[in-house]
Amino acid sequence: MTSEITLLVNPSAGRGRGARAAEPAVRVLRAAGLDVRTVVGADADDALARARAAVATGTRAVVALGGDGMVSLALQAVAGTGTPLGVVAVGTGNDFARVNGLPVRDPAAAASVVAQALGEDRTRLLDLGRVGPGPDGDRWFGTVLASGFDSRVNDRGNRMRFPGGRFRYDVAMLAELAALRPIPYRVSFDDAAEREMEVTLIAVGNGSSYGGGMRICADAVMDDGLFDVCVVGPCSRTTLLRVFPLVYSGTHPSHPVVTVHRAARVRLTAAGVTGYADGEPIGPLPLTARTVPGALRLLV
Known part of the structure; x- marks a missing residue:
């Protein structure tokens, strides 16, 4: 496992909040001594492929920056792997973050939670649902x-x-x-x-x-x-x-x-x-x- 974390960014989340939120989030993460690799896919399939590649090569964590759609995409990469997920919720709904008591539409605060959790090796083990068969499988x-x-x-x-x-x-x-x-x-x-x-x-x-x-x-x-x-x-x-x-x-x-x-x-x-x-x-x-x-x- 590397010391690098992967920041998966949806630049259009929350009517453009995603693009604006990346900078303060990265600043907080790097100030905490984390090596941040930012990934912006050409489309959802490309972003997922890049996230899965990062998990396969041992990224320390995947951090989803965007709304529930970006969290959903990140789940496809990290679920069942043991690689932890961080969430910087800057979308429209942000239900996943709200349910788990994470900051919403405050990228610096959300990134601070991620940095502190990594520093203290603090995670919460959660269930996920698995549904299918869809056209692309479960x-x-x-x-x-x-x-x-x-x-x-x-x-x-x-x-x-x-x-x-x-x-x-x-x-x-x-x-x-x-x-x-x-x-x-x-x-x-x-x-x-x-x-x-x-x-x-x-x-x-x-x-x-x-x-x-x-x-x-x-x-x-x-x-x-x-x-x-x-x-x-x-x-x-x-x-x-x-x-x-x-x-x-x-x-x-x-x-x-x-x-x-x-x-x-x-x-x-x-x-x-x-x-x-x-x-x-x-x-x-x-x-x-x-x-x-x-x-x-x-x-x-």
Whole structure:
């Protein structure tokens, strides 16, 4: 193992915050005596290949600078390897950092946490989810695997070219609300028999939140070996609009339309539904998610 750490940078994260955040983060890391190699991939595939090469050659740590998308990419390189992950969260949602009590949109403070953790060899061992099969095989995730209404909003938003920015997802949500219908699912938890159910959405949580603080799996713990699975049953547009604001406080499980299950393995089957993990598209259902205890060493 070398003394060099790898800083994986998404320069466009948080509407350009990534590019601005790299300089103060590098300054703090180098002031702590760390040898920093900055990696900016030509695209996601190139960045991942470079991160995996760094892990293979013994980098001391990989530090993801960006939002949840960059953390997700870094997880594909470090999960199960023993190479620790640091996070400098400067994206839009930053759910992975928030769940783990790391600084958000303060690159100097986040880099200081990384430097101190490396100096003291201080890491937290976390579970990760592994989901597949997607078109590129199984994929690691840290926070939530989403499917149903919310993934259809993502699908629609990703297809839209106007309006720009996050506003297009607000428009996509309104369009999906207008078309709201229960979705027939087949679901199995661990070794239990498959169930048929009609649902609005199912979220499989290794972590508690997604979408920039929506606590969809509010009681999920990242080191207990289990997912929290939030199922929102069939509901009207009016009911969904009543339940939706409760997600930010994590009180939505008190509503009769919501049930929560705990399992180490979940299989989801539904026609015309895409799964998204850590906000990234995985592929169409059916998908199987399983917990992998202790798959990540996080610098904290």
